[in-house]
Amino acid sequence: MPIRTADDYLASLRNRKLKVYLFGELVTEPVDHPVIRPSINAVAETYRLAEEDPQLAGAQSSLSGERVNRFLHVTESVNDVVMQNRMQRRLGQRTGTCFQRCVGMDAINSLYSVTFDIDQAHGTAYHGRFKEFVKHMQRENFVIGGAMTDAKGDRSKAPHEQVDPDMFVRVVERRDDGVVIRGAKAHQTGCINSHWLLVMPTMRLVAEDKDYAISVAVPVDHPGITYIYGRANSVSRALEGGVIDQGNAQFGGQEALIVFDDVFVPRSHIFMNGETEFAAPLVERFTAYHRRSYVCKTGLGDVIIGAAATIADYNGASKASHVRDKLVEMAHLNETIYGAGIAASHESQPTSAGNYQCDDMLANVCKHNVTRFPYELARLAQDLAGGLMVTLPSDKEFDSPVTGPILRKYLKGNPKVSVDNRRRVLRLIENMTLGRNAVGYLTESMHGAGSPQAQRIQIQRLMKLDEKKALAKKLAGVDESENEP
Amino acid sequence: MPIRTADDYLASLRNRKLKVYLFGELVTEPVDHPVIRPSINAVAETYRLAEEDPQLAGAQSSLSGERVNRFLHVTESVNDVVMQNRMQRRLGQRTGTCFQRCVGMDAINSLYSVTFDIDQAHGTAYHGRFKEFVKHMQRENFVIGGAMTDAKGDRSKAPHEQVDPDMFVRVVERRDDGVVIRGAKAHQTGCINSHWLLVMPTMRLVAEDKDYAISVAVPVDHPGITYIYGRANSVSRALEGGVIDQGNAQFGGQEALIVFDDVFVPRSHIFMNGETEFAAPLVERFTAYHRRSYVCKTGLGDVIIGAAATIADYNGASKASHVRDKLVEMAHLNETIYGAGIAASHESQPTSAGNYQCDDMLANVCKHNVTRFPYELARLAQDLAGGLMVTLPSDKEFDSPVTGPILRKYLKGNPKVSVDNRRRVLRLIENMTLGRNAVGYLTESMHGAGSPQAQRIQIQRLMKLDEKKALAKKLAGVDESENEP
């Protein structure tokens, strides 16, 4: 039976016998692990939104002919691309963290057109297979994780040049009925919380990299896969029993290393296999979608602006002109990100396969601002929070009969506000600027979908400098005949 | 016969007997004045674009049932609003300056819906009259100048409180057949190059300001009007005879003070008359459109990026990594402006009158970035230009048989590039960062459509802080029952 609700989703994750390692131990049931659970809650929220607001988080698919979750929808119009951004911002607002499903959504949309193009060029049958795969996902209402970033090893060498050939995921055996893959994908967002993984190459490949030009779908619970959990900052607070210190006890992100230890993939789930020249287009289309998907961070920005405004209220400082001005600056920066992102979506164009691809330049501009502005929002939020944000004693001190009353006496600010409410908001700001969800709000904003320099390189490629020079020369009255060629 | 071509337009401006004062003298024919002409050329370029690219610069009007110039078009779809931005950027690229027609376009679109709303509220007949006026303009293919900014006098006082009641344009006499107005509008872009002026109030008004709640159309050549020309920076280079020193000899902006010395306006051209409560909506709708119209500056940005790249070539420095990086930064900032602007247009909504109004928040965000980023682009362009930009001798030195050869010997940089081409590009950068068109690219970017603080106030109003606080409180687990109300 397909997944319908957030509860269905939680149930679907149980008893999968995944090999997940965290703090040196095999996790028996991720769903019940206090460090992992908040990340599962964040994904569950995508199902909850789909229930509550089907217009926003669902779509009518002409592929399956049914209404499907928007994260599983192949875009059929400009509006479909725009609606992704609206949904992303909303989920950022509801979770205050990374809800982990954009990679899969962006992966299916880029593979949709790339498989079509490979078939055109090579007479292969990837596109049809891929559509079947997507329909299956839609019908079951599964979560797809997109797995792109390889371990990479020595960055000055191509995949086939590495001393250890496994530094990029590769085909180690080709059989009639499928392929066997080996390698690892790093920094994999939400992988353990997914049902299927879409494996894709991570960069432009050359002919010698043939074994690395592989794109497949693999079930998350494949026995050949090991997951090693990253330790996000401050996650151990979730192990302590207290709630307030966690800042945002309900929601968190997830990144893990996925290790493919000779995993067999049947033909039906292979969507690229050796067509090295299509690695670059796949990466480019994926990153274009995905850089614009960082509009989600404006949802987190809404939360942090709200938190900063609330703590200013609670500190009794909300009428100071500099406080109001800082909130305006935060909103301005946040909406600047949103503007470029939603513009990239609005300016989408149909691909040859018929789905819609966002504007590449504006997507890169959006993401590049995401590598800057959330840091400034975080700085301003810390400014408004005051130093207490980092000197607050722990939950246990507030629960103690000795120190609790002392703290509640001396940490009273605005007389109408409870000390516990004050520290709840302070801990939320800490959570987003230094703690667990700072990983998602800041560092992931820096490196997710490509580090800043990757955007700059893409902007350089797309900026049409020759056209711009021609504009300038015309207005300046440059006479090219005076120059030597 | 209606205006069809750029030449028709130039012809239409002749022999109008305007009272234009410049450098202390009455200008006999503005079209032939070397300081004024470049500003006329910039407007003429809007006609030229309409000829060359009718899709971009024209539209089908259901008002007149004809294809009309896009600057005279009342938007009938989201796409119409978006196309304004595309046209604006293109014209910015073609002129490298302010082409002066956006005020009129934004004025007709805001008056269109506001006259409708006044009629709904007061049973007046402004909307029908206004449509007739617009149809007339469309048929004749006229240039409309929008006149909003009053002299303002003592800024701590409302219009009716001023010592001199003329500091805001007002009705001094009400007759059966019309009204007589008096006052002045300052910083009026392109007014002398227009055929008609749309006069509008400049700010929120209170009941006592009734005589100031006046919106009318007036022909530019009304004998009761005097124009006093602003002296833009460096305009006198146009009087010297040389070309290269001007930087951009062909195109320039225009701002003048318009003085209404008891000008009679017949009923048919009155579109608001005493409905003070509609002054604020008119100003807000106009500024929303107009703040997003500053996307035009990304066209100028394209020129300055191109100029900076060209001078790097000419200096022989274009391969240096810091040069490439600065160009990328310029493009990134320029596209960030564009993103917010075009997003504001894409997110347009229909008004009750049926035309389309852009998103207010994103329009303000666009303009607010325009008050910052062009200054940084100008700084980076000066960086790439090198000091020669400000130490170049004058045209006459290069024409001199004594100094010309010396200069052409010693100012040779890249050996393949003529010294004159090098200085053409340097003078263009000077023109846009310090000279005549720096007024349009920088200072007008700062103050046009409202100074930075005006955007911040509007962002504050629109930022939905209470919603944001609620998001944060929910995630933080704030328990409102613990607080006192």
Place this chain on the structure above:
Amino acid sequence: MPIRTADDYLASLRNRKLKVYLFGELVTEPVDHPVIRPSINAVAETYRLAEEDPQLAGAQSSLSGERVNRFLHVTESVNDVVMQNRMQRRLGQRTGTCFQRCVGMDAINSLYSVTFDIDQAHGTAYHGRFKEFVKHMQRENFVIGGAMTDAKGDRSKAPHEQVDPDMFVRVVERRDDGVVIRGAKAHQTGCINSHWLLVMPTMRLVAEDKDYAISVAVPVDHPGITYIYGRANSVSRALEGGVIDQGNAQFGGQEALIVFDDVFVPRSHIFMNGETEFAAPLVERFTAYHRRSYVCKTGLGDVIIGAAATIADYNGASKASHVRDKLVEMAHLNETIYGAGIAASHESQPTSAGNYQCDDMLANVCKHNVTRFPYELARLAQDLAGGLMVTLPSDKEFDSPVTGPILRKYLKGNPKVSVDNRRRVLRLIENMTLGRNAVGYLTESMHGAGSPQAQRIQIQRLMKLDEKKALAKKLAGVDESENEP
């Protein structure tokens, strides 16, 4: 016997029976507590530096006639003030965190001149007493903690207006032989690691605040004092047994709430008692010294620049021009902070008491840059680190026979660098930008010695705007006689 070495210092802290609460429990011996110990090590490093570089970290005192630790030295020359900054930067470099002794140093230097001035005004005997106190500290080579920041309660009310009069430390009883004080000091850096506390008022006071105008010295181990430890971010990693995950396992900061529960202070240790008009000068002189003391953060900046450069090496990216450029930018910002700070010290002037007081404007400018630039350095360090910084599995995963070998295979970057060295540097950057020492490098940089707005207010007071206006008016040729007065 006086403290001579770092070991002596550690020994001096043992067996003091302090009432320190952390994680809800009374700490039996802070010196042995894994969370507290790194903060003690940081203070111990000040003794170690004094041994290794006595020129830098010691001074000849004409007060005691002996060579003393520079942190206990009353400045006798401009060079003494400058040398403080050099020592601070060096200790920042050696510890990568807050070494906690500047507050005490700045407190003795400001109280030195303020007690002198009070005596001049009131005929009191504070200055002599204070000198005796300092001599005692010098001879024993003690650590002094300066306790200034009160709990503050409702920020819209003066101390005497608070509902709970204890929100600022106050005299609750005056006896012939001394006073009894009550209240709390918040965010107290290094207090538990000190031997004596110098209590000072936190803000400008009015006549009705007489009981709050109190400055005294109290031994840290006074039985009436309770310390409640703040939970800095990520400190619980110190409880896990692993080393690398801590990032900087050896050194950390410390902030606690100090609660004075009716502590008796004898006359000999009272340095202000009711002279409300001297609260403001004391705060101003202290903050001037202390804002410039934030030069210490350039020492941390040196560490983070070094870490960023190292990780670029380890990632194999150090030759990329954008990497070099980011390192240069980091150095530029770091030295900009240093420039203003050391300039403030160089521009010191003698007080009426004879010691030297730094320049107030430049000290504020230094600190104001400290509220901005470390955040940008942190952002750039995260850029260079790459995403692995936040997705690294925990120490225990690397120690596990199952996952350890997998991780060491796949997380190999530069082939010459061990995976453990790579993660050591990544964890150090995490430590300084998100983890335990981010509190000291970022949030404390924001709020320590006054939040940003406090510096802006002080800059506004000091900026001599009338003189600047006069300069402009003279050059502009303003004729004041044309204006009305």
Place this chain on the structure above:
Amino acid sequence: MPIRTADDYLASLRNRKLKVYLFGELVTEPVDHPVIRPSINAVAETYRLAEEDPQLAGAQSSLSGERVNRFLHVTESVNDVVMQNRMQRRLGQRTGTCFQRCVGMDAINSLYSVTFDIDQAHGTAYHGRFKEFVKHMQRENFVIGGAMTDAKGDRSKAPHEQVDPDMFVRVVERRDDGVVIRGAKAHQTGCINSHWLLVMPTMRLVAEDKDYAISVAVPVDHPGITYIYGRANSVSRALEGGVIDQGNAQFGGQEALIVFDDVFVPRSHIFMNGETEFAAPLVERFTAYHRRSYVCKTGLGDVIIGAAATIADYNGASKASHVRDKLVEMAHLNETIYGAGIAASHESQPTSAGNYQCDDMLANVCKHNVTRFPYELARLAQDLAGGLMVTLPSDKEFDSPVTGPILRKYLKGNPKVSVDNRRRVLRLIENMTLGRNAVGYLTESMHGAGSPQAQRIQIQRLMKLDEKKALAKKLAGVDESENEP
């Protein structure tokens, strides 16, 4: 008779028969030329300051044994270097422009130590000659212009590799009694207003560049020299007769191209001749001094802050919190520049020749901030000025009986302030941000003493990255033995 007063100085410039070309014509007497005179006034102000404040602008020279102008003083102490900065800021405040004498001051101080070092290495006699030259200058109280920047030609080639060997100043003939030089120096600040020029090489030289390793003193009125005047922006306003439009009618900068057409220099005035390896040290010492000399721009900053504050008063807006905040930001940035500059001076060290050389890193940091912050101050000043700054009609309009009264009616702002005073201040801000002195305040701030990238290269050299890496590795616990070498 030596020059004593500003009037003496003016007299000393007359009748020198210089070959100065401006606007295509030979200038008969520069002192009387309306475009040139303001630049002469700025230099004259250095004499006036020396009269009014001899402590600040004079010094006791142990070279000549007399009190000399500080611009001619070889520094004998750290304080001497610091006092240069104080004098520079003061003169910036008095003139609002470049007063042109720092190049000469910095040139004599760097040649002082470099001639000493050449003599040590080569047994030459430059140092003694140079001291005689300086004594002569001191006794006559002359203005020295320093001439460093060559035309440079093709920037990818060394001097000896250029197609035209004259692209760098060089020795074309060596005689027993001296040398003959040819070439040009570009962007030469204040050269025409000087009495002597100190010619120096512009960059690091290789052995083959021997003829370019030449440093000499030449009298400004040598008949073999031609000066071609640069056209600074807006200078032609000085030709119109009006005063207010000039903004700062009294003071301006000056840059010209100096052409040496086979100029003979006697032995006694040769201070380097072929010692190519000393070109780099000379340039480095000169630029270290000179980059810190840009502290002068904080004097201009004081003027522009004052002007911005005044116009806010005149606009009736000075109480708005955002206005106050912008003024504080301007002051903060201005003092940040000052801090690094004065710190560089305070941290001076004696050279082997005995004079004092400033700190190289801080000097570069100072200048690098000068390439950024004045642009931001200018932007903020334009923000506070309002749009009227660029739409003001010309002086002649205000003098006209027709338009003058209209303008004085409608441009009235704050009712207590005359319209003429308002426009005086607006024109001053225009002058400094777009007009004549924007060249000195902005573009010269960018490129003078080396463009931004030159400072970045020098910061990179000086930043001791290996030491910083070692600090980080130690704290991170990096074990080098785990790495391969």
